[in-house]
Amino acid sequence: MKNNPLPRLDRANDLREKLLPHCRIGFGEIWEDPEGRHRIGCLDAADKSCVEKLMAGEKAVLAIHDPPYNLIAFEERSIEEFINWCFKWINNTGAILDDDSSLYVWLGADQNSDFQPLPDFMIMMRGMESFKSRSFITLRNQRGYGTCKNWMAVRQELLYYTRGTPFFEVQYTDIPKTLKGYYKEVAGKVTGNIERSKSDCIRSSNVWVDVQQIFYRMKENVSCCYTQKPLKSIDRIVLASSQPEDRVVDFFSHSGSTLISCEGLGRKCNTMDIDPVYCEIAIRRLERFRKTGLQGWQNSNPFEDIDEFSGLSDDSEK
């Protein structure tokens, strides 16, 4: 295994400056996929004209957004400012989603600060008539944070909203069904849960305990992207709420997880990030995936081909 990761970029401004000259697009520009499937924009999700530019008149059936949570990584603002900002990109999402569509939003809750911004965001969404709440999913991280004087924090929250009557297909975990029971009479015959089931594994619920959090040994790891989501979780959303050739949007690309999931599952993806370095990382990740089938750089980094970045050591806490 190669060992030349980059530190987390959101905390390494010097490194970010060095990477900028290697970025193919700058703010306001779009990378057009030579295969004509995806679009990656260096754009601002809160700006209506940027979102229109990304979509080029197309609509999507699924949005998967993972904004900065207003805690730990990236900039922190007052809760009012943060929610006003969320209102803008949610409105922009509403304008480019189909009449029958799904919206998923990853968000955090700061236990040291009245659990902001999760409840504030939920209340803001209540005012959005065009979206109906459908589920409140929790993904369980393996690695937690916190002191020995509190419960270890391992949650990642995922909100699911719909508009109209979108496609939805039940997903199954890799966890085998072991408990027999839940007997019910079907067509005059008493059947158990295993007989009735469409799968030998348990159905995915609104608590996901079977998704491995990203860490450096995983092939999909993109070392400098601290807030990268596991592909297994994105694949689950994409499979449940879209069909092959459907268009999916993600306004907060970062490492490009939604893009890679869409490429692997035959969907089209329009994605953006406000930072050209993350746009370049997403482009490189897609190119690498197409060329090698690899979903990330494991313990190396997206710029390993450039001498200057081929041997840096990672002093981040990841």
Ligand SMILES: C[S@@+](CC[C@H](N)C(=O)[O-])C[C@H]1O[C@@H](n2cnc3c(N)ncnc32)[C@H](O)[C@@H]1O
């Ligand atoms: C939490 S990360 C997304 C992680 C992503 N789901 C992944 O798996 O890699 C949030 C990203 O949003 C980007 N961002 C912040 N403000 C933005 C804005 N106004 N418009 C577009 N992107 C923005 C940040 O640069 C960061 O890369």
